[in-house]
Amino acid sequence: xxxxxxxxxxxxxxxxxxxxxxxxxxxxxxxxxxxxxxxxxxxxxxxxxxxxxxxxxxxxxxxxxxxxxxxxxxxxxxxxxxxxxxxxxxxxxxxxxxxxxxxxxxxxxxxxxxxxxxxxxxxxxxxxxxxxxxxxxxxxxxxxxxxxxxxxxxxxxxxxxxxxxxxxxxxxxxxxxxxxxxxxxxxxxxxxxxxxxxxxxxxxxxxxxxxxxxxxxxxxxxxxxxxxxxxxxxxxxxxxxxxxxxxxxxxxxxxxxxxxxxxxxxxxxxxxxxxxxxxxxxxxxxxxxxxxxxxxxxxxxxxxxxxxxxxxxxxxxxxxx
Amino acid sequence: xxxxxxxxxxxxxxxxxxxxxxxxxxxxxxxxxxxxxxxxxxxxxxxxxxxxxxxxxxxxxxxxxxxxxxxxxxxxxxxxxxxxxxxxxxxxxxxxxxxxxxxxxxxxxxxxxxxxxxxxxxxxxxxxxxxxxxxxxxxxxxxxxxxxxxxxxxxxxxxxxxxxxxxxxxxxxxxxxxxxxxxxxxxxxxxxxxxxxxxxxxxxxxxxxxxxxxxxxxxxxxxxxxxxxxxxxxxxxxxxxxxxxxxxxxxxxxxxxxxxxxxxxxxxxxx
Numbered sequence: 001x002x003x004x005x006x007x008x009x010x011x012x013x014x015x016x017x018x019x020x021x022x023x024x025x026x027x028x029x030x031x032x033x034x035x036x037x038x039x040x041x042x043x044x045x046x047x048x049x050x051x052x053x054x055x056x057x058x059x060x061x062x063x064x065x066x067x068x069x070x071x072x073x074x075x076x077x078x079x080x081x082x083x084x085x086x087x088x089x090x091x092x093x094x095x096x097x098x099x100x101x102x103x104x105x106x107x108x109x110x111x112x113x114x115x116x117x118x119x120x121x122x123x124x125x126x127x128x129x130x131x132x133x134x135x136x137x138x139x140x141x142x143x144x145x146x147x148x149x150x151x152x153x154x155x156x157x158x159x160x161x162x163x164x165x166x167x168x169x170x171x172x173x174x175x176x177x178x179x180x181x182x183x184x185x186x187x188x189x190x191x192x193x194x195x196x197x198x199x200x201x202x203x204x205x206x207x208x209x210x211x212x213x214x215x216x217x218x219x220x221x222x223x224x225x226x227x228x229x230x231x232x233x234x235x236x237x238x239x240x241x242x243x244x245x246x247x248x249x250x251x252x253x254x255x256x257x258x259x260x261x262x263x264x265x266x267x268x269x270x271x272x273x274x275x276x277x278x279x280x281x282x283x284x285x286x287x288x289x290x291x292x293x294x295x296x297x298x299x300x301x302x303x304x305x306x307x308x309x310x311x312x313x314x315x316x317x318x319x320x321x
Numbered sequence: 322x323x324x325x326x327x328x329x330x331x332x333x334x335x336x337x338x339x340x341x342x343x344x345x346x347x348x349x350x351x352x353x354x355x356x357x358x359x360x361x362x363x364x365x366x367x368x369x370x371x372x373x374x375x376x377x378x379x380x381x382x383x384x385x386x387x388x389x390x391x392x393x394x395x396x397x398x399x400x401x402x403x404x405x406x407x408x409x410x411x412x413x414x415x416x417x418x419x420x421x422x423x424x425x426x427x428x429x430x431x432x433x434x435x436x437x438x439x440x441x442x443x444x445x446x447x448x449x450x451x452x453x454x455x456x457x458x459x460x461x462x463x464x465x466x467x468x469x470x471x472x473x474x475x476x477x478x479x480x481x482x483x484x485x486x487x488x489x490x491x492x493x494x495x496x497x498x499x500x501x502x503x504x505x506x507x508x509x510x511x512x513x514x515x516x517x518x519x520x521x522x523x524x525x526x527x528x529x530x531x532x533x534x535x536x537x538x539x540x541x542x543x544x545x546x547x548x549x550x551x552x553x554x555x556x557x558x559x560x561x562x563x564x565x566x567x568x569x570x571x572x573x574x575x576x577x578x579x580x581x582x583x584x585x586x587x588x589x590x591x592x
Contacts, residue, residue, distance in 0.1 A: 056483055057486075059476075059482070061442075061479060062476055062482075062483055065442040065443075065480070066446065069445065069446035069447060069448060069451070070449040070452060072446065072449070072450055073454060073456075074453060075453050092442075095439075096436070096437065096438065096442060097437075097446055100425070100427070
């Protein structure tokens with residue numbers, strides 16, 4: 001697979017363009033605005049289909065349950081706001097009206113992770129994966145770049161008929177996956193082959209993982225990089241196969257270590273093929289203001305942190321032998 | 322269509338059967354089930370355009386029960402109107418039953434539009450359904466039943482704003498105004514009055530009726546349907562425990578089940 005950075009592009013733009021284009025094919029798709037329509041790129045859809053866009057104001061709880069009603073009425077509603085509000089402000093509505101009723105509503109969790117930057121802790125979604133993945137019937141998607149987010153929107157509409165939480169970010173980030181790369185919900189993707197250690201990453205951290213693997217190659221360490229764009233349902237088979245192949249795992253996510261991708265991987269491997277695991281993520285703290293890169297550095301979410309974790313997990317692996 | 326006297330008789334039997342099912346279950350919400358029995362009877366035996374032998378008929382009117390805890394009256398009404406057998410009411414709240422403590426569609430009971438039980442969500446769902454019907458230019462109505470204590474949930478008022486903003490005149494919601502909730506009188510727990518004025522200020526057309534007079538309930542809905550461009554609210558003034566004199570207006574019966582002895586006494590009292 002050819003993975004090379006062509007441009008920097010925000011995943012939220014991938015979301016907006018995906019929504020516009022899938023809406024051309026499926027007339028049941030409607031959009032619900034929560035006042036930050038252009039901020040989450042839903043304006044790209046709303047400009048093209050004004051009659052299918054409905055403003056509901058700053059009222060996440062009502063929006064989620066109303067989206068459930070729209071789905072009961074045969075529509076496929078998309079609702080997006082910042083992940084902190086989408087996943088946390090209306091959690092009870094998501095649990096009962098969406099998940100318990102098992103309705104096909106797509107929630108776009110925007111501005112995910114610490115790379116939101118200057119807005120600070122209140123607006124940095126760092127717990128949304130943990131909370132959304134705990135809900136029965138919920139599918140949780142976390143694509144790695146703008147192209148993949150575009151494809152994730154199509155998959156969320158065409159591959160399943162149940163609630164989806166689709167997580168994406170604010171800042172322009174490397175756009176490196178081929179536009180036509182297949183997105184199969186529930187299937188992880190091996191982006192780089194390797195034999196010494198597995199790096200399992202999601203979202204923006206996948207690019208960092210690829211950078212880390214390049215650095216490790218220079219140090220004669222062969223790292224396999226796996227992109228997990230579907231946090232739930234997790235691709236158990238791939239995780240287990242990879243753990244068997246390398247015997248050591250590092251996870252990387254722009255999310256709390258508690259409850260996120262790292263927890264998912266630990267749940268799977270501890271039951272099936274236990275190997276040493278190290279976790280790169282936010283370590284039980286709130287974020288703060290700063291520019292995105294400064295924050296990624298301060299909170300240990302760069303390629304260099306993944307490299308250090310790989311070395312640490314490799315030393316644990318050797319001890320086990 | 323049934324006459325008013327026939328409807329009154331149906332309501333009486335719905336009350337008896339819901340009492341039996343709650344007593345058999347050993348737990349459940351007696352007070353609110355009894356207070357809304359006449360509203361349910363009016364809706365399912367007169368107002369709603371629906372087909373019990375074809376629960377998924379696409380053009381049907383839909384009723385959303387927001388206060389899932391009064392499931393016993395919902396189930397008893399659905400059984401009496403023909404969605405399933407009255408005998409099944411005796412399985413309420415038991416393991417493997419289609420009659421969950423709060424309505425759960427995943428258990429397959431016909432006639433249930435929504436799994437619900439967390440207060441303050443049903444009106445929003447009804448808003449979404451009404452909007453979907455508007456988008457599809459359907460002529461059906463969406464009904465919702467809300468409790469009065471439930472109106473203390475903030476999300477209700479988000480829903481109220483959105484219904485009038487989108488001019489959902491195909492939405493008619495009832496408030497079972499029995500003025501009681503678990504801790505006591507609504508006006509002591511968290512005051513709701515002036516209730517009608519609040520909804521009017523949110524852009525709704527507001528009606529009041531005696532929630533135990535089936536003819537008045539039906540007439541109020543018919544009047545409400547003539548109002549265009551606004552959602553409609555019917556404050557149905559009711560009595561918690563209505564129909565069983567010895568427990569009427571007693572908030573302690575919000576969530577209590579009659580014992581076997583009490584059941585016999587209550588059934589003999591039902592009017």
